[in-house]
Amino acid sequence: MTDDLCLFALSETRAFGRSVATSLGTELSDHAEDNFDDGEHATRPLTNVRDKDVYVVQSMYDAPELSVNDKLCRLAFFCGALRDAAAARVTAVLPYLSYQRKDRKSKPRDPVTTRYLAAMVEAVGVDRVLAMDVHNLAAFQNAFRVRTDHLEARPLLVDHVLREVGERGVVVISPDEGGVKRAHRFAKALRVRGDRAVTVAFVEKVRQDNRLTGGSLVGDVDGRVAVIVDDLISTGTTIHRATEACAREGAEEIYAVATHGVFVGNAAKNIGTDLLSRTFVTNTIPPFRLEGTKAHAKLEVCDASGRVARAIAAIHTGGSVAALNTIEEEPTST
CATH class of the missing domain: 3.40.50.2020 (Rossmann fold)
Known part of the structure; x- marks a missing residue:
């Protein structure tokens, strides 16, 4: 990969992120996640990201250590910090996207949480979102105003x-x-x-x-x-x-x-x-x-990390993520 690419993986996604980095022939960039006694936290890059093409891997599932909402908040704060640090482009790489099943109103006054999540991500300056096998592709694409890429397993x-x-x-x-x-x-x-x-x-x-x-x-x-x-x-x-x-x-x-x-x-x-x-x-x-x-x-x-790495490489080099989903490609087994 070129020198202008930076790859980060937050919290419990670091093991997955390291596998993605290995497939890309690079290493994860350093960052800090600090937790405070009052329940607040701060997340920031420790690598210079000025004018870099930055990818942030965060699989947004609920876990004993961090809830879905914790991960969403950390992702948003970190992407905002990257924008403030003059990153040229920030792509949120979400192997699993939370709240994706609440994409429509099924009862009166129901929330459309997928759209609200998209607004939060966009508000902190994310330029692009890469997600794997979302529940409803049309709802995912319509919820975000920034560019979206859908990767299939x-x-x-x-x-x-x-x-x-x-x-x-x-x-x-x-x-x-x-x-x-x-x-x-x-x-x-x-x-x-x-x-x-x-x-x-x-x-x-x-x-x-x-x-x-x-x-x-x-x-x-x-x-x-x-x-x-x-x-x-x-x-x-x-x-x-x-x-x-x-x-x-x-x-x-x-x-x-x-x-x-x-x-x-x-x-x-x-x-x-x-x-x-x-x-x-x-x-x-x-x-x-x-x-x-x-x-x-x-x-x-x-192991889906290799496919995620190929998608990141395609985005970084101006290639097609959709082409990775075609059945004519060579076997991708691990």
Whole structure:
């Protein structure tokens, strides 16, 4: 990388950031995060960023040490400090973007938190936002007035799934109607990379008053491997319902695939079921909530840092991030 690039990784994202730096052939730039007795904090760069192209990596998941809101505040303050230090361009690199599921009003007077988060980031002078597999791409792009780049983990996850399923027949399952397009893209990637026929099915799901109903499978999985694909796994209830539906309809084996493993609530129980052979996620969120559980033993964590590094390199050199999401690219497995 050129000398005018600076890469920072905040708080608990430093391990991920170091992997990104290694892939870029550079090192993380130094910064300080100071905590004060009154609960306030200060975050500042220790490297000269004047006229530099600066990237700040912060995966905004909730953790025991720092909440989602702590991380958002630290990100905003640090990006503001970079702007005050005369950085030429500041890009927020968000492997996992918090509040992305609250992108519309579902009840009267509901907040549209995704848009408010975007306003906060823009207010401190961020020029560009790079995020991986957001829940609703159109909502993400419309919430921000600054430039946005969307990176997919699909090429990485497809390679891992293909190694697991071998030559067997595959059906890609969307756990609800809203994810059918995502399932079709994943199936297309499996067809191209695996040189095989892959079909798509989906599970009917109705959410009312925060309760899920439905569970009928639309499509044929009998005697084939079912691969359930979603953008994230939170409590795992949606994945569990889809797993049960596939098992009832005679699936030979069942896998779950998601970019982000949030794993809250009953997730360990829901994805630890014997019906589910393996769950594939990336390391945008460390699976610390599953440690010591049966679900953790069946979890395969795919390293997404290399893809994030390639996206940063593309932005820095004027290349295309969208091109990294195409299925024609070479395998990206780690």
